[in-house]
Amino acid sequence: MxxxxxxxxxxxxxxxxxxxxxxxxxxxxxxxxxxxxxxxxxxxxxxxxxxxxxxxxxxxxxxxxxxxxxxxxxxxxxxxxxxxxxxxxxxxxSSHIQNIDQQLASVDTHLKKLQDEFILNDSYLKNDLIQQKRLIEMFLEESKKRLPEPFNQEQLQTFVNEEPDLLDAFYVAFEDQFRGQREEILNRLKVYLPLIAETNIGNPDFPILDVGCGRGEWLELLQESGYTARGLDINKVMVEQSRSRGFDVIEADVMLYLQSLPDHTLGAVTGFHIIEHLTFPILMKFFSEVARTLKPGGLAIFETPNPQNVLVGSCNFYFDPTHNHPLPSALIKFMLEIQGLSQVRVIDLHPYPDTYKVSGGELAEKFNNYFYGPQDYAVVGYKL
Incomplete structure (x- = not known):
């Protein structure tokens, strides 16, 4: 004015x-x-x-x-x-406008949830159909060999041997739901790249073997960094997915494959969330084969759920029906040491965000460590 x-x-x-x-x-x-x-x-x-x-x-x-x-x-x-x-x-x-905003936010959240569920279901159905198609093709091939004669015991056994693979598509969908999306796992695995860079491995003479390579996130990081690496898995769907991304992946049992290799031929053996699937006798033999096939100066890295975290050890570990039992870090460290690996150390990984933790004194700190501490750990060892 x-x-x-x-x-x-x-x-x-x-x-x-x-x-x-x-x-x-x-x-x-x-x-x-x-x-x-x-x-x-x-x-x-x-x-x-x-x-x-x-x-x-x-x-x-x-x-x-x-x-x-x-x-x-x-x-x-x-x-x-x-x-x-x-x-x-x-x-x-204002109250009416705020109510409308809340309703819109709720609708948006619901739509996002439906979209995620649709993507998950779509992925599972596609993988399952691929598996069924493969089984039907195999059945037709066997039928052509025997018609008009009936199937013999050997041919029937072929179908029986395929029964364990019927859940491959389910496990791919399970990994997407509970293991985490591909981008998230890629970011988590980057912590191991400096360990590889410190050693003279990952070349054609001493390649890196990733057992239970799954969807191939670790193989992708290694390939982008210029390392020579090969994956190993028994899940047919995951093997096909990894091969479609251009990775060198073999469909084989880990023990049979390692036993077929000469001594001192691998630069590193890695396995992320694989050792908890093995029984104790198989795990002992597995570590023995790892130590045998690693070259001097070679590296072993194994990541697994951390049972010292109460939520992991009592609940989250059992989300995966194929898990055997939780493995304390001290036990795995000891098992690698008695197989001849040196400088074995444990790396704690993936604690809960600080927003989960409670505030207080020494008691609150202990509570946070046991309930919201590292959800995973890795054991790293070297071949002398």
């Missing part, structure tokens, strides 16, 4: 100065301009005549500016009124 008043004062002053002159300027009443009154009036009339058009233009501009100022003042008053009405409307309907 003060700026409007200033504009009005300026316009009043301009309008006053735009009027015809009727008085001789006082600052000219000194020598040599001390003229007679008659001559002064004559000069004023000449000046008024010469600048008549200019005064008219100035007056028109002043009037236009006056109308503009009045219009702006009117608009300011209308905007102020509308703002007051809007504030009153928002105050009266």
């Amino acid at each position: 003060s700026s409007v008043n200033n504009l009005k004062d300026l316009l009043n002053n301009a309008e006053l100065r735009a009027q015809p002159r009727t008085k001789w300027p006082g600052n000219l009443n000194f020598f040599p301009f001390n003229l007679s009154l008659r001559f002064q009036n004559f000069i004023l009339k000449c000046i008024n005549f010469l600048f008549k058009d200019q005064r008219e233009v100035n007056l028109n501009l002043i009037m236009a500016l006056r109308e503009s100022v009045a219009l702006n003042q009117q608009l300011i008053e209308e905007i102020t009124t509308l703002r007051q009405q809007l504030d009153e409307y928002i105050d009266k309907n």
Whole structure:
């Protein structure tokens, strides 16, 4: 409002100065301009005549500016009124607007959940159909060999041997749901790249073997870093998925494959969430084969759920029906050491976010360590 008043004062002053002159300027009443009154009036009339058009233009501009100022003042008053009405409307309907926002947020969350479920179900159905197609093709091939004769015991055994693989598609969907999305696992596994970089491995002479390679996240990181690596898995669906991404993956039993290798031929053996699937006798033989096939200076890395975390050891571990039993880190460290690996150490991984933890003293800190501490750990050892 003060700026409007200033504009009005300026316009009043301009309008006053735009009027015809009727008085001789006082600052000219000194020598040599001390003229007679008659001559002064004559000069004023000449000046008024010469600048008549200019005064008219100035007056028109002043009037236009006056109308503009009045219009702006009117608009300011209308905007102020509308703002007051809007504030009153928002105050009266704020709860209703907030309720609508909450409903929209709920709908958005529900749609996202449905989308995730659709993607998961779609992936499972596709993988399951691929598995069924493979079994049907195998059945038809065997039928062609024997028709019109009946199947013999050896051919029937072929179908029996395929029964354990019928859950391959289910396990792929299970991994997507409980293991984590591919991007998340890629970020988690990057912690191991510096360990590989420290040793002279991952070349064609001493490749890296990733047992239970699954969807191939670790193979992807190794390939992007320029290392020579090979994956091993018994899940046919996962093997096909990894091969489709261009990774070198073998479908084979881990023990049979390791036993087929000569001594000191691997630069590293890695396994992420695989050793908890093995029984104790098989695990002992597995570590023995790992130590035998590693070259001097080679590296072993095995990640597994951490049973020291109460939530993991009592509940989360058993989400996977193919898990055998939890493995304490001290036990795995000891098992690798007695197989001849050195500098064996345990790396705690993936604690719960700080938002889960409770505040308090020493008791709260112990509670946080046992319930919200590392959910996984890795055991790392070297071949002398």
